[in-house]
Amino acid sequence: MSEVATVATGWGLTFVAVATYSLWVVRRGRTIGRELGIGDVGSTDFQRDADPRTDP
Amino acid sequence: MPGGTNSTEMTATPATRVLGISAVAATAPMILLGLAISPADVVQGEAVRMLYLHVPSIWVAYGSFVLTSFSSLLFLARSKRRPDGGRHYDRLAGSAAEIGVLFTAITLITGMLWGKVTWGTYWQWDARLTTTVLLFVTYLGYLALRRLPADPMVRGRRAAVMALISFINVPIVHYSVDWWRTLHQKASLSVGRRPEITGEMYWTLLYSVLTVTIIAAWLTVHRYRVIRLEELRDEENLEMLISSRRNEKTADGTGHGDTT
Numbered sequence: 132m133s134e135v136a137t138v139a140t141g142w143g144l145t146f147v148a149v150a151t152y153s154l155w156v157v158r159r160g161r162t163i164g165r166e167l168g169i170g171d172v173g174s175t176d177f178q179r180d181a182d183p184r185t186d187p
Numbered sequence: 188m189p190g191g192t193n194s195t196e197m198t199a200t201p202a203t204r205v206l207g208i209s210a211v212a213a214t215a216p217m218i219l220l221g222l223a224i225s226p227a228d229v230v231q232g233e234a235v236r237m238l239y240l241h242v243p244s245i246w247v248a249y250g251s252f253v254l255t256s257f258s259s260l261l262f263l264a265r266s267k268r269r270p271d272g273g274r275h276y277d278r279l280a281g282s283a284a285e286i287g288v289l290f291t292a293i294t295l296i297t298g299m300l301w302g303k304v305t306w307g308t309y310w311q312w313d314a315r316l317t318t319t320v321l322l323f324v325t326y327l328g329y330l331a332l333r334r335l336p337a338d339p340m341v342r343g344r345r346a347a348v349m350a351l352i353s354f355i356n357v358p359i360v361h362y363s364v365d366w367w368r369t370l371h372q373k374a375s376l377s378v379g380r381r382p383e384i385t386g387e388m389y390w391t392l393l394y395s396v397l398t399v400t401i402i403a404a405w406l407t408v409h410r411y412r413v414i415r416l417e418e419l420r421d422e423e424n425l426e427m428l429i430s431s432r433r434n435e436k437t438a439d440g441t442g443h444g445d446t447t
Contacts, residue, residue, distance in 0.1 A: 134233040134304055141237050141300045142222065145244075145293050149402060152289055156409045163416040167423065 199409075206405045213398040225391040237301040238384075239391055243399035244294040245319075249357055251287030251403065252326065255280045256354040259347035266340065274418075277343035280350055281333050282410035284326055286403050291323045306370060314363040315371035322360050325353040339418070 132140070199207075221239035228235035262276035298316070299309040310316065333346050359366075364373050373383065384392065 132303065137300050137304045138222070138233055138236045141240060141297045142218075144296055145240050148289065148293060148296075149406075153406060153409075156406065156413055160409060160413045160416060163413065163420050167416065167419055 203405065203408050206401065206408065210398070210402045210405050213394075213401055217395050217398040220387075220391040220394055225387045228388075231305055234301060234304040235388070237297050238388075239395040240399075241294060241297040241301060242392060243396045244290045244297065245360075246396055247399050247403040248287045248290040248294060248322075249361065250400070251283045251290065251407070252322075252354055252357050254283040254407075255287060255326075255329075255350050258283065259350040262343055263347045266343070272340050272343075274339065274343065277339075277346065278411050278414045278418075279407075280347065281330075281414055282407050284329055284333075284350065285410055286406050288323065288326045288330060289406075290399075290403065291319065291326065295319060295323060311370050313369040313371060314367035315360065315369045318356060318360045318363050322353075322356045325356060329353055 217239070221236055225236070225239070227233050258276045258280035262273050262280065265276070266273040298319075302311070303309050329346060329349050332349055333342065335342060337345070361374070363369060364371050
């Protein structure tokens with residue numbers, strides 16, 4: 132594999148991995164949120180985040 | 188059930204949206220700098236562009252494992268004193284470890300590809316590579332331990348102990364290139380040491396570290412909230428199960444009360 136092909140493969144795989152994981156996290160949050168019937172999380176604070184059912 | 192389904196962004200807040208937008212916005216210049224603006228290396232040629240993914244990935248992985256250990260330590264120290272058992276520390280440890288494992292995997296993959304071009308082989312069992320793969324496997328084990336069915340507090344304590352044991356390997360990975368003779372080059376960036384690279388390469392690397400850190404922070408916050416949502420769902424399912432068992436007993440007319 133040439134240098135350019137190696138670089139393209141490395142960057143491509145990295146972005147695919149990060150994008151796939153990000154989508155999985157966001158979709159899982161949406162799915163479980165829908166199951167629980169809750170909306171946005173109203174806090175960015177980790178202590179207050181203990182209950183994400185807090186409405187904004 | 189509190190609240191309604193008023194948004195599709197179940198784990199988002201205005202602050203995390205800003206963080207997410209910042210991550211996406213920072214990625215475009217990173218690609219431009221890493222693949223086009225920064226020069227090719229005199230020795231390594233175009234292959235040096237792997238540096239802008241490989242180094243930020245391992246730095247973010249180190250940072251995530253530091254956060255995992257710190258949170259685990261706080262969980263062990265405070266779990267008995269807090270009314271909620273300090274479970275937010277456990278959640279933070281779990282979410283950070285998962286991000287750390289993701290970026291360790293990226294480090295290994297980009298390193299293997301880079302090694303094929305510069306060393307002529309994908310893999311060598313030298314000190315840096317071996318300790319890094321060990322790091323990956325131990326934290327994978329940590330994540331597996333977190334999924335074992337057990338009382339959340341007991342599971343949290345077991346996971347916290349394992350996180351602290353696993354962390355011992357982090358400085359070993361980092362200093363392996365100084366402690367042993369390895370095929371792997373010395374650290375490109377290190378605290379208290381003059382950087383091995385300069386100019387556009389140096390700034391591109393710093394910018395890439397910053398960008399990947401923002402991405403990891405966004406992922407950690409979201410993963411934390413998803414873990415909390417999973418816990419809420421499990422608690423709700425358990426309550427429903429207990430309630431249905433009670434109803435069954437009542438319908439049967441046994442009158443012996445529930446045994447749950």
